[in-house]
Amino acid sequence: MLEDSFGRQFHYLRLSVTEACNFRCQYCLPDGYKGPTSDQFMTLNEIDTLLKAFAKLGTSKVRLTGGEPTLRRDFLDILQLTSNTPGIERVAMTTHGARMEKFAHQWKEAGLHQVNVSIDSLDPRQFAAITGQDKLKAVLRGLDAAIDAGLDVKVNSVLLNDFSDSRLHRFLAWLKDMPVTLRFIELMETGDLNQFFNKQHQSGTPLKSTLLDMGWQPLLRRKDAGPAQEFYHPDYAGKIGLIMPYSKDFCKTCNRLRVSAPGKLHLCLFSENGIDMRHLLATGNVDEVVAFLQDVLGQKHETHYLHEGKTGATKHLAMLGG
Template sequence: MLEDSFGRQFHYLRLSVTEACNFRCQYCLPDGYDGPTSEHFMTLKEIDTLLQAFARLGTSKVRLTGGEPTLRRDFIDILRLTANTPGIERVAMTTHGARMEKFASTWKEAGLDQVNVSIDSLDPRQFAAITGQDKLRSVLRGLDAAIEADLEVKVNSVLLNDFSQSRLQRFLSWLKDTPVTLRFIELMETGDLTQFFNKQHQSGSPIKKQLENMGWQPLLRRKDAGPAQEFFHPDYAGRIGLIMPYSKDFCKTCNRLRVSAPGKLHLCLFSENGIDMRDLLSTGNVEEVIQFLQHALSQKDATHYLHEGKTGATKHLAMLGG
């Protein structure tokens, strides 16, 4: 089992397969994607070596991220490879959802268990203003297709000051009959968007207090769960989660590592530069990758240092999928 010097065990890998995305979300790629092309990202063979190493070290959950992971032409091959790696028990992905209506059942057949979809507003005009794409209705149809395909569905919504008015009430009404988990995520500062962060950051604490006052109750976390504090209410089909990276002891339960599309190990979303492992992956030697990972984990810090304004090498969230 992968364990750091603070006694934290790591069951969960967030694997970025591309940095490219065709949305222009205000908090991520407001000017659109202008980064490396696909030949700079890990090949299927290199991903296979990586997955085998992590699985042998106790990783049981893998999340495929981007950018937008489905933009890779070989995405289905990556999905099948991940699901068929011995030791990997749960496969998730994060997507903007624009392709979900067409492909949800295909992803399920290929081995996907869970899908996280970014929906920052249920108001079509707000959605278009935030994402740069007028595709809310298409994404919501995709959400229905994912539920019909028997995928576990979670919805990610970034908290932004400009779009907070009445948004919680609209989402609560939606969750009455919609069996998904909605996660409100505090905006995190990245290198390219410091001014945007200072203007738009909103704490999740007031929402947590409001939910508790309304009778929402906390859920126990699975060992491979992400960082969300999740809540349920007997009168609602859906659940609510809060991801608050600026809250006290947020990093105490960290159980996930990240690998970027170019093949760098990131011990934290906001670590300095990532540790290049592409040469190791290209050899196909799983045992050497295992030794590399065990040694690298000794360098993991206790916290992300976001409170000190340190954002590391993360210029925008598409680099590592959040």
């Protein structure tokens, strides 16, 4: 089992397979993607070695992220490889959802258990303004397809200062009959978007108080769960989650590590630098990767230091998939 010097155990790997994305979300890639080309990202064989090493160390959940992971031509191969790796019990992915209507059933058959979809507004005009793409209707049809396929569906929505009461009420009305988990995420500061963060950051604490006052009740976390505090209400088909990285003791329950598409291990979303492991992955020697992971985990810090304004090497969230 992977365990750091603070006694935290790591069951959960967030694996980025590409940094590319064809959306232009205001809080991530407002000017579009201008990063590395696909030939600079890990190959299928390198991903295979990586997955086997993490599984050997007790990792039971893998989330495939990007960028937009489905932009890789071999995404289905990566998905099947992940789900067929002995020891990996749960496979999730994060996507903008624009291709989900067509492929949800295929992803399920390939071994996918859970999909997280970014929807920052249920108003088509506001959705287009935030994402740079007028595709809300297509994404919502994709949600229906994912539910029909039997996938566990979560929806991610970033809290921004223009997050109005009417926007919240629209989401709540939607959750009455929609069997998904809607997670509100505090905007996190990144190197490229300091001014946007200062203008738009909104704490999730008032929203948590509002939900509790409305009768929403906390749910227990799974051992491989992400960082969300989740709530349920007997009158709603859906659930609500809150991800508040600036809250006290947020990092105390950290259970996840990240590997970027170019093959760097990130001990934290906001680490100063990723630790290159591509040369080890290229050899295909699983035991060498295992020894490397055990050795470098001692470098993991107790907290992300976001509250001190330190964003590390993370210029934008597409670099590591959040």
